[in-house]
Amino acid sequence: MKWPSDYHMHTPLCHHAVGEPADYAAQALALGFSEIGMSDHSPMPRDDWDDWRMAQSDLVDYAAKVSAARAAHPSLSILLGLEVDFIPGLEEWIKGLASRFDWDYFIGSVHYVSGDFDLDNPKKLSEWKKRDPFEVWSLYFQRLTQAASSGLFETIGHADLCKKFCFYPKEDCTALFNTFLEALADCDVALEINTAGLRKECREIYPSPSFLKLARKHRVHITFGSDAHAPSEVGANFSDAVGLAQETGFTHWCRFKGRQRELVPLS
Numbered sequence: 001m002k003w004p005s006d007y008h009m010h011t012p013l014c015h016h017a018v019g020e021p022a023d024y025a026a027q028a029l030a031l032g033f034s035e036i037g038m039s040d041h042s043p044m045p046r047d048d049w050d051d052w053r054m055a056q057s058d059l060v061d062y063a064a065k066v067s068a069a070r071a072a073h074p075s076l077s078i079l080l081g082l083e084v085d086f087i088p089g090l091e092e093w094i095k096g097l098a099s100r101f102d103w104d105y106f107i108g109s110v111h112y113v114s115g116d117f118d119l120d121n122p123k124k125l126s127e128w129k130k131r132d133p134f135e136v137w138s139l140y141f142q143r144l145t146q147a148a149s150s151g152l153f154e155t156i157g158h159a160d161l162c163k164k165f166c167f168y169p170k171e172d173c174t175a176l177f178n179t180f181l182e183a184l185a186d187c188d189v190a191l192e193i194n195t196a197g198l199r200k201e202c203r204e205i206y207p208s209p210s211f212l213k214l215a216r217k218h219r220v221h222i223t224f225g226s227d228a229h230a231p232s233e234v235g236a237n238f239s240d241a242v243g244l245a246q247e248t249g250f251t252h253w254c255r256f257k258g259r260q261r262e263l264v265p266l267s
């Protein structure tokens, strides 16, 4: 199988990943990939925002690490991306980030649903327990819809991340999903199929099969990501991800270069 590019992987600059981009690249080559993209957690306007991202001053080092990986592995295409947290009000900050380097793509991700509640953080389970899951899922998808409509991102990361710890709402969430997917389709932004969910408590790819079926109905395009935080996770479960995409009717995936998109057949 010719793998679609793995566009979601991290570096030690975010303080919770191991391995340099060159190590991720070596693993990708060993697995038969022809392209990968690094997408570490973006800096925020304040370096003390939280403890799981690079500082503003790390961006130069980040780009240098990607250049070093390119030099070490010239037979692999290695893209310079970023996983950017979307929070309403930070649009100008994100535009500023975009102007600083020759990025290939930005993944827009929502981790924060309100204040300092990052819903995928195991230290915040007490916040989940204080709230009704439907309230959290609603807030999450409202922000995700804003991210999709913002024009700031090429693809949206792990779109049902709110299922990570299995706090599932009793209510039907189809309307939330449809509103988000309409925004993706209207703004021509892709949806990431992210295999990290298989390694979390929810034991399911982000987003779920039924979500992907809805996405297909909305004619949304897709990207793939392992969300690797170690070289051994590069391309993790990609056969499952590609199989799921094909079963749900997808025929192409998106390749990026210099923030331009090209559609590539899934094979």
Ligand SMILES: [Zn+2]
Pocket (backbone or CB within 6 Å): 010, 014, 016, 041, 229
């Ligand atoms: Zn991470």
Ligand SMILES: [Zn+2]
Pocket (backbone or CB within 6 Å): 083, 109, 111, 157, 158
């Ligand atoms: Zn993320």
